[in-house]
Amino acid sequence: MDHHEVLIVGGGNAGISLAAKLLRDGAKDVAIVESESVHRYRPMLNYVGGGEATMEDLERPAAAVMPKDATWIRGRVVSCDPTGPSVTTRDGRTITCTTLVIATGLEEDWGDTPGLEEAYAAGWAGSTFLVQTAPKVWPAVRDLTNGRVVFSMPPEPAPCAATALKPLFMACDHWQRAGVLQNLDIHLALPGPTSIGVPKADSILEDALTAYGVQVLRNARVTSVSERQVTVRTDERDVVLDEIAYAHVIPSYRAPRWVAESDLAGTSEAGLVDVDPLTLRHRRHDGVWSLGDVADLGIKPSGGALRKQVAVLSPNILASGGGELQHYDGYTVMPITVARHQLMLVEIDREGRPAPSVPVLDPVRPRRLTWAIDRYALPVVYFRRILRGRV
Ligand SMILES: Cc1cc2nc3c(=O)[nH]c(=O)nc-3n(C[C@H](O)[C@H](O)[C@H](O)COP(=O)(O)OP(=O)(O)OC[C@H]3O[C@@H](n4cnc5c(N)ncnc54)[C@H](O)[C@@H]3O)c2cc1C
Numbered sequence: 211m212d213h214h215e216v217l218i219v220g221g222g223n224a225g226i227s228l229a230a231k232l233l234r235d236g237a238k239d240v241a242i243v244e245s246e247s248v249h250r251y252r253p254m255l256n257y258v259g260g261g262e263a264t265m266e267d268l269e270r271p272a273a274a275v276m277p278k279d280a281t282w283i284r285g286r287v288v289s290c291d292p293t294g295p296s297v298t299t300r301d302g303r304t305i306t307c308t309t310l311v312i313a314t315g316l317e318e319d320w321g322d323t324p325g326l327e328e329a330y331a332a333g334w335a336g337s338t339f340l341v342q343t344a345p346k347v348w349p350a351v352r353d354l355t356n357g358r359v360v361f362s363m364p365p366e367p368a369p370c371a372a373t374a375l376k377p378l379f380m381a382c383d384h385w386q387r388a389g390v391l392q393n394l395d396i397h398l399a400l401p402g403p404t405s406i407g408v409p410k411a412d413s414i415l416e417d418a419l420t421a422y423g424v425q426v427l428r429n430a431r432v433t434s435v436s437e438r439q440v441t442v443r444t445d446e447r448d449v450v451l452d453e454i455a456y457a458h459v460i461p462s463y464r465a466p467r468w469v470a471e472s473d474l475a476g477t478s479e480a481g482l483v484d485v486d487p488l489t490l491r492h493r494r495h496d497g498v499w500s501l502g503d504v505a506d507l508g509i510k511p512s513g514g515a516l517r518k519q520v521a522v523l524s525p526n527i528l529a530s531g532g533g534e535l536q537h538y539d540g541y542t543v544m545p546i547t548v549a550r551h552q553l554m555l556v557e558i559d560r561e562g563r564p565a566p567s568v569p570v571l572d573p574v575r576p577r578r579l580t581w582a583i584d585r586y587a588l589p590v591v592y593f594r595r596i597l598r599g600r601v
Pocket residue numbers: 219220221222223224225243244245246251252253254255256285286287288313314315316338339340369370373466501502503504511512513514515543545
């Protein structure tokens with residue numbers, strides 16, 4: 211039977227950057243279970259959907275991002291015994307470990323939006339949140355000159371849900387420049403009462419939505435999708451939007467089923483891993499930790515949040531024999547383009563208070579500079595520093 215000191219399930223943003231940091235901090239035996247042969251910088255998917263980037267810009271071979279001193283176990287975990295701890299892969303391999311880290315991210319909950327997969331396949335709907343449909347979004351919205359379009363933001367938990375506004379605003383800016391904006395009937399389904407729940411940012415976003423003539427459905431959830439039709443449930447009523455030219459509808463998300471159905475999960479409806487949101491240690495199983503989108507941390511998940519989580523989790527794992535554990539402050543980030551080349555950066559702590567990384571500039575004010583950093587500088591920092599445990 212295989213055994214490793216630290217076993218990380220998932221080689222995404224969380225798993226790779228944690229493994230790299232642990233090795234830098236002195237860990238000797240770190241293994242990552244990951245089945246995918248391609249690693250993606252997912253924030254760039256929205257720029258693909260806005261016609262500002264290609265899939266090649268965000269994809270790298272997984273082998274190129276694996277830390278060289280980590281063991282890569284190519285497989286898909288299908289079950290876990292958190293008491294061991296141990297995991298079993300789809301091909302029947304059981305791996306035991308001293309420390310287990312769950313970093314699987316979330317998966318689409320297709321059952322929550324019946325008809326959505328079929329609409330993607332038919333081509334009149336798509337989403338930047340899915341690798342398969344992201345490259346088809348821009349050609350579809352770019353060529354629209356009239357008709358009804360629907361955008362949605364997924365309910366929490368979701369991978370940086372607020373960035374669902376990026377393709378909307380990039381499309382609106384394009385339609386405005388093309389002189390067709392007034393011919394389009396644009397709808398947005400928001401899961402909450404305001405755009406993102408941060409007052410200063412909300413006021414800028416609401417102004418932008420009004421300026422582009424977007425009709426907003428609040429406290430709204432897409433409940434079903436059928437032949438060119440999207441049904442949205444709000445507090446008061448079901449709204450049926452039909453004769454749709456294009457729908458950018460994003461599915462709901464949840465933890466992988468094997469996580470949700472094991473004793474890793476707590477009481478969250480999405481089956482997230484039940485960790486102490488400060489130390490990232492499992493509440494019942496001392497040898498188990500979690501970070502990233504799948505961990506129940508009481509925040510809106512984001513890749514930016516991982517920067518702080520990794521900085522806390524690596525020393526905590528190495529100190530787990532008895533040293534003092536560090537605390538994660540709940541930092542997360544929501545970068546949103548309000549025009550093609552203007553971006554606001556909303557950084558908050560667990561209580562929703564502003565937590566700017568660079569306190570001298572007001573990052574919430576949309577700027578071209580912030581957009582250029584998000585589009586061009588951050589991907590370089592991601593591949594060269596974050597995935598190498600250097601941030
Ligand atoms: C369209 C989009 C735009 C975004 N924009 C931003 C942004 O602008 N800024 C920002 O900060 N964040 C953004 N995010 C969020 C960010 O990408 C995620 O928060 C981040 O990727 C989470 O990392 P993770 O490692 O927890 O999960 P993931 O990135 O989902 O990685 C999980 C990994 O685990 C693997 N895995 C899953 N299950 C198993 C299993 N059973 N066995 C083995 N391996 C498994 C998967 O193959 C995957 O490689 C965006 C996300 C999307 C989708």
